[in-house]
Amino acid sequence: MMRVPFVNLGAQFEPLADQLTDTFLKVCRSGQFIMGEEVERFEQGLASICGTKHVISVANGTDALVLALKALGIGPGDEVITAPNSFIASAGAIALVGADIRFADVGADYNLDPACVSAVITDKTKAIIPVHLTGNPADMDALATIAKSKGIVLIEDAAQAIGAFYKGRPVGCLGRLACFSLHPLKNFHLMGDAGFISTNDDELATKLRQMRNHGLINRDESVAWGYNSRLDALQAALGNVKLPYFSEWTKRFKEIALAYRNGLQNFVNCPLQRTDDEAVYHNFVVQVNEREVLMNALSERGIDTKIHYPIPLHLMRAAENLPYSEGDFPVAEYQSKRIMSLPIYPELTDEQVQYVIDNIVSLVKELKLEKVS
Template sequence: MNVPFVNLAAQYLSLEEEILAAIQDVGRSGGYILGEKLESFEKDLASYLGVKHAIGVANGSDALFLTLKVLGIGPGDEVITAPNSFIATGWVIAATGATPVFADVAEDMNLDPRKAEQAVTRATKAIIPVHLTGRPAPMMELNALAEEKNLLVVEDAAQAIGASYRGKKVGSLGRAAGFSLHPLKNLGVMGDGGIIATDDSNLADTLRKFRNHGLKSRDECEFWGFNSRLDPIHAVVASIKLKHLDRWNERTNEIANRYRKGLQSLVQVPEDKPYEYCVYHNFVIRTEARNGLMAFLEKEGVQNRVHYPIPIHLQQAAAYLGYKSGDFPNAEQYANTMISLPIYPELTDEQVDFVIKKIGEYLK
């Protein structure tokens, strides 16, 4: 049996007729930049997230970068985040001219509020909690820290659309949030895409101009901006998929529970807290036998990955920040022991059981 790590075509084929009709409708409309179809998706997604505004942009990285820029983050500022995220989380801070400052993570691989507090200086202006693997970060503690220190909170929700924390959707828990619509995400389009979510109407108004060159009308530029817009052709695909998102996330939770039950005596498995709903963008196990197990699984037809093998603070791009190996022991240990297993709604129980069986064969 072969178990692909992802199978994007399977999801597309289940919706192909509806997607092709929607794309054809965009083509016949003649409206290919911004417009009603994008606005309709933005409105529906804002309602789903429980926020006043959703602003479509070109990708998830831009969602965070544009937000930081409009919030005034720049040279001389420091922004605290986790070192075990995708490289873009560090890049968006550096791209504003600010300095990325890392703090170690807790057992759930999300930012440890105590470590974040220790990283605060007079130059700190914001915190970017990362909802890694679809699991909500400890927002109650991080928001309390931000309020005490007068810091902005911008959620990196790229991997966590549909997740919730203490009864509220991820993306509604800070000043603003950035989501990714990359094809690999739980709500993915047929290319790149991103969303900014916020309850701040003034911020949303500025962001809508900022994503479109700073224009306040076709011919009037209020300030220098960027060209970062979500295309209507992606918006209509996302609109179709949004109707299925909760069902898909429920299925990934079923798969996660099946993995957990079958693997908890063999490896370290992620555990859910009663006040959070994880959407399992990735299902990450940890074992000291990581490298051998990964090779064995690949040989047996089970694709697997590591998210991520090199923490941001140890990347060449971040060398100027002066961090070294050992600075963030939890993040570094997890990078050396984790494996991401296949998890997506189209995965069958038989495939999941095959993965469990093969892990057992190697570790027993």
């Protein structure tokens, strides 16, 4: 029986072990642990990927969202719209700045449905945060049209989507700001928590650089109460070792996704993707009835699967104070009971990928599982 773990972070380290170890020693001997040349160089590399003038690195993806909202002056009395089917941080950041969370339902692609967004906008709405869930870009043109007509800011939650393209434009340059995570489970990651914000707005970039560093404009002078959310120089240096491999790894994600799609589309519901977009497949999410039956059977054959995410955000205990209940977002709730994420990372071998495909096909037939209607 072949073993296919859901993640295998050590597999990426091994071929880069000498480079990463040498870099670790170089940084340790330099004594430059906070900010500095490695951080600046890493930010420049990320800005090139995002197609933006500025990248502001921060401690993690949640801080990226919080700082973005703070920099825009969003807080108590304001409303921010986002999706109910994301990771908790997407909505949590809104609560952390004191604003009110407003959810809108999603479409078949797991991303915000623009029509549902329009329906929940009020005079208090200050921002929309579409989540490019699973690395598949949201319908940014439709959302931008809505935002512009209402004078609302559009902030990309691109935590799962670095390297994705929407109609030929890279994710990260599609809104006023974009927020990314480089957590170890992301498709491009560092060796711990990390994140960044991308923008073409010079004024916001300056403000964010101050905010992440206690509001300091130099060693001794602060112009505002800020945060301590700097990316460690060591993490940035390790990131500079990894950046040259970014395109190769992204290409491999897409290859595996294509193999899954070709092998499984007649047996389970595969992800939807617009023909003029390029998803990066942070997760490859299929839908199947009797999900737990299939997951358990796959586990017995050595194949790990996960669910992203089994509990919609409006049904979390953290959301008990919000004016929502079961049934309010039927599409997101329906999907949450049927979605299943397959292993996908560049280090998977072709043999492992085919093993996953073969076993899903055989089990769907054996268990007589029907495709989701």
